Amino acid sequence: AQKVTQAQTEISVVEKEDVTLDCVYETRDTTYYLFWYKQPPSGELVFLIRRNSFDEQNEISGRYSWNFQKSTSSFNFTITASQVVDSAVYFCALKTSYDKVIFGPGTSLSVIP
Amino acid sequence: DTEVTQTPKHLVMGMTNKKSLKCEQHMGHRAMYWYKQKAKKPPELMFVYSYEKLSINESVPSRFSPECPNSSLLNLHLHALQPEDSALYLCASSRSPKGYHFKGETQYFGPGTRLLVL
Numbered sequence: 501a502q503k504v505t506q507a508q509t510e511i512s513v514v515e516k517e518d519v520t521l522d523c524v525y526e527t528r529d530t531t532y533y534l535f536w537y538k539q540p541p542s543g544e545l546v547f548l549i550r551r552n553s554f555d556e557q558n559e560i561s562g563r564y565s566w567n568f569q570k571s572t573s574s575f576n577f578t579i580t581a582s583q584v585v586d587s588a589v590y591f592c593a594l595k596t597s598y599d600k601v602i603f604g605p606g607t608s609l610s611v612i613p
Numbered sequence: 614d615t616e617v618t619q620t621p622k623h624l625v626m627g628m629t630n631k632k633s634l635k636c637e638q639h640m641g642h643r644a645m646y647w648y649k650q651k652a653k654k655p656p657e658l659m660f661v662y663s664y665e666k667l668s669i670n671e672s673v674p675s676r677f678s679p680e681c682p683n684s685s686l687l688n689l690h691l692h693a694l695q696p697e698d699s700a701l702y703l704c705a706s707s708r709s710p711k712g713y714h715f716k717g718e719t720q721y722f723g724p725g726t727r728l729l730v731l
Contacts, residue, residue: 532716535719543703545703545722547722597716598715599646599669600658603655605654605655608653
């Protein structure tokens with residue numbers, strides 16, 4: 501079975517705090533891909549990152565960083581020095597087939613000024 | 614450029630109306646998708662078109678009728694919808710070159726159409 505769990509339904513932080521969004525996935529496939537998308541109130545899903553199952557290197561992009569750990573089936577996302585513009589729903593997603601994306605339930609992040 | 618455009622942004626329709634949603638991309642992508650998203654839920658896949666042919670229909674009711682007239686355009690025709698069909702409808706596309714199967718293709722999403730059925 502393929503599944504993505506995001507245990508945090510809603511998170512609130514004060515601006516400039518660091519915040520980590522958790523993502524745990526389940527799959528029996530050895531080749532798979534993990535994604536994070538951001539959905540601001542406007543509705544568009546914005547692609548943030550893709551990681552394949554063979555690449556466990558952590559990635560940093562500006563204030564964003566991702567920690568992929570196969571041993572715990574987790575792909576966590578950290579925002580450093582959060583800003584109000586980071587307020588959005590964040591979806592972690594898993595892809596094991598050519599067309600279908602399995603989305604987690606999403607984490608709603610509110611950054612309070 | 615990873616832009617997918619959708620029109621209209623908002624749509625209100627009665628249960629007897631016929632309307633269409635439009636999606637366009639000029640990235641040369643050959644796979645296009647329709648998703649439905651209810652409030653506080655993740656997107657749910659409805660249809661997939663690969664090289665202008667319908668490849669996946671996720672048991673969507675026939676009141677939703679997709680159409681892919683060319684490689685850049687994807688339409689969703691709506692007829693006799695129910696109030697529970699009110700949702701955000703998202704279009705996405707991915708590169709998917711023929712003969713090159715890559716599970717990791719990223720799907721790029723449009724801004725969506727917010728549909729309200731009265």
